[in-house]
Amino acid sequence: MSRVGFVGAGRMGMPMVERLLGAGHEVRVLGRSDESRAAIETAGAKAVDDVSEVGVDVDLVTVCVFTDAQVREVCLERGLLQAMPRGSSLVIHTTISPKTIEDLVAVAEPLAVAVVDAAVSGGPHDIAAGSLTLFVGGPESDVAAVVPVLNAYGDPVLHVGPSGNGLRVKLVNNALFAAQIGLLAEAEALGQQLGVAPEALFSALPHGSSACKVMGNVAMRGSVEAFRSSVGEFISKDVSVVRDTVAELGADLGVLDTAISARA
Incomplete structure (x- = not known):
């Protein structure tokens, strides 16, 4: 099983966290309020209140926020990528510009962190059923490394080409x-x-x-x-x-x- 960090445990993200826990993964989740942290802990995940803590000692971090600007803030401005260990993977579920993925890859490559864009099609009911469609972009080896984790809630997980193609x-x-x-x-x-x-x-x-x-x-x-x-x-x-x-x-x-x- 994998150690997974998670940013964005909202309408879509929280059901993903629950599926990850159900599949036996160890999950650490960013919680911005006392209420959200309580919900995260009740679900069985570990709640943290700083973005950089999400990336410490993990195999993979998943980002499921709402906007392009939020992805840039979390990953580039608040230190998530810099906190992630070498050999880990960053998975982006948010619908953003492919150019933002290029910027993330440029920062992540010297850190030996893989970036995979895994755009979603479906809703919370699909996640709960384990049948969320994922369009995944990235090098084949990077995608293969994260598919076992994404299978907790994604089916089918479709590799559609190089970085940015999922988006x-x-x-x-x-x-x-x-x-x-x-x-x-x-x-x-x-x-x-x-x-x-x-x-x-x-x-x-x-x-x-x-x-x-x-x-x-x-x-x-x-x-x-x-x-x-x-x-x-x-x-x-x-x-x-x-x-x-x-x-x-x-x-x-x-x-x-x-x-x-x-x-x-």
């Missing part, structure tokens, strides 16, 4: 996800023009050739607007990251951008 695949995934929501909004509007209620439309379409995973989620809510309301905070954040990063990398969303913006 690039996640960006395409998120763009397509948002575009599908936009297309379904247009389909719902067409159905209403033809006299078909959204509930009837989305109870039927998942059984047809146009079916997709997003449609199944919409069907469970009864309408596109109801689904958007349930995931609005995360969709807005993801779309913002997609647009900013695609522009930063000099790419073009093309018709996906039109679909994303449809009836938003």
